[in-house]
Each structure stands twice: as structure tokens, then as C-alpha cells.
Amino acid sequence: MTLRLVVIGIALVLAMPALAQELPTCPEHVTVTDGLDGAVPQGWQHLRRESRHHLVDIRFYAEAPPGGTVIEAVGASSRGTVVSLRYSLPSVESEVWMSCVYADTAHTLIRGLAGPFPPHVRVNHDRQDGRTFITYN
Secondary structure, three states: OOOHHHHHHHHHHHHHHHHHHOOOOOHHHHEEOOOOOOOOOOHHHHHOOOOEEEEEEEEEEEEEOOEEEEEEOEEEEEEOOOOOOOEHHHHOOOOEEEEEEOOOOOOEEEEEEEEEEEEEEEEEEEEOOOOOOEOOO
8 A cells, every 4th residue: 555655656746747837828919009108298299109019028026026026047048049048936935927028118918827837937039030938848
């Protein structure tokens, strides 16, 4: 009976990465309409236009931003045109939040995440085509 429990325990430990959930995918682009602070200067008219901004970074926080602490990468690597930052989200002892950062705008999308997390999450930046994406390895 004891040997059977040990075997079951080992199987569960080995299966834990398989039980981990994939993280949500950040939208590749967001469309933003910024606002003007204050009154329009005399003689001028205000024209609002929409602008499209592409995803440039994905960050993780321990607790909700903006007050949460940025989770630092535990490793980095580069292969060809892709630079990767590796994160160990299972080691974070508080709630984990994800933020999607977009070029040339202050607008950022954030969301709380629920584990279990994959053992290694990589945020990849492809310098050739400008893509930012997540892989698990």
C-alpha cells in the first residue's frame, strides 16, 4: 500500500506541469482615442482621431498594478532574431497579474491570473517582425 502511494505521489508530481494552465493571449493591437487635458487653446478646435497601437511587451506583477511589484525575469536568452525573458510564476507567493503593454500609448491592459502556472513562462520579442508572444519551456 505504501509503495502504491509513493508511485501515485511521483505520478502527480510529474503531471503537475501538464495541469498548469496556459496564460491568456494579449491582443496584438488596441485602438485608442486619447483625450485632451484642459481647455482647447483659443482659436483652435479639437479633433479626436483613433490610433492603432501594437503589443510591445508583456509584464507580470505580484499583486495588482499599479501598486503591485514587478516580477523580475529569472533568465534571458537570445536565438536568431528572438530575445526571450524567462519567468518562474509558480514561485510567486501572492496573486499574479499580467499586463499587455502597447507602443506609443499610456494605455495598458491588465488582468489577474489564476494558477497553477507552467514552470517556465517565456516572453519573447522578435526583433525582425516586432511580435511579442509567450511560450512555455
